[in-house]
Amino acid sequence: MPKIEKLCTIRIAERPNLLWVEVTTDEGLTGLGEAFRGAQAVEAVIHEQVAPALLGRDARNIEGISRQLLTPYVGFGSSSAEIRAASAVDIALWDLAGQRHGIPVHEALGGLSREKIRAYNTCAGYDYNSRQAGSIAGRRDIGSGDVARGPYDDQIAFTRDAGALAQSLLEEGYAAMKIWPLDPYAAATQGQSISLEDLKRGLEPFEKIRAAVGDRIEVMAELHSLWSLPAAMRICRALEPYGIYWAEDPLNKMDDVASLAELRRGARVPICASETLGGKVAFRDLLVAGATDIVMLDLTWCGGLTEARKIAALAEAWARPVAPHDCTGPVTLVASLHLALHASTAVFQEVVRATLATWYRDLVTVLPKVERGFISAMEGTGLGTALLPQVAKRADAMVRESRQGA
Structure with missing residues (x-):
């Protein structure tokens, strides 16, 4: 029986x-x-x-451990710190399972549904959401910055010339992109409304993309949970002429299934929801209410691979496509790719080309490769990647251990 004998956590000040x-x-x-x-x-x-619940446990019993960690007395009904902790541990246990049997995680999950999957580029910059610790007051990095730091500073690019950005993505083989030009206009009213003038300014990047490349690229509109129902309705209706692939997280409460269903009935753009939700019950409620067209989940917020494949099964039962989220870290991307290649209704894997080309490489041994807009399966056992040993030895690293019997 392979017993869990140590839990180690590593943080670095550079990416808090x-x-x-x-x-x-x-x-x-x-x-x-x-x-x-x-x-x-x-x-x-x-x-x-x-740690007190896990140390000494049989590492093979992923399902039982998942259920225990996902049902704390409080914190179970969201992507709380408890659920995020359970998610991280669950991904590690699946990595162990694959290593133990000499197979990749996607095979441990039940095998591939496809050899490769389309990637879309989230048009973020090099340090999006990673340099500053998240806070209640500043939930989202929605600023565009002023100075481009390199060829992939895509958040600045879509605010300046979204058409040229779309062209550059097509040249690299990407057939889909995600932008959020309406975000800066939410602050004035706390998302309760948007003026016609601001709406027209926020739509300009979509106009430039279609003018530059026509329908050769899919465009996703990220709305970052910033808007009330009336404001989101106005935005989504205004987006209809641009043929967007989805409007993502339009409401400021993405567990408000009644309002989300009303929005979906009233606007003719597909709704995507939601990376912010934790646990299969929240996604079941979305599906039962007819509140989403595309199921987006984040493996590090929803409960890990164990819960994610159950959410993917629910999506399949409701004939909804799945699109795993990644605008976070390299391990999340790798784990998400295993799920996206396994889940039968997955349609896209999110990537950020700026981070793939830069600091993700400084953290892990292997990263997925995007080739002509597609990502293929990882090779090797388990996740197929590991944290580089030097990360824990950095001067800004904070390492903490819990051991059995200590």
């Missing part, structure tokens, strides 16, 4: 929203997981709540 979790067993294997946002809170949950 990220936390890595390493789960080590007495068979000499170490599995890797990741958490994003509120890293210090998740770290505390792992060492103060998860």
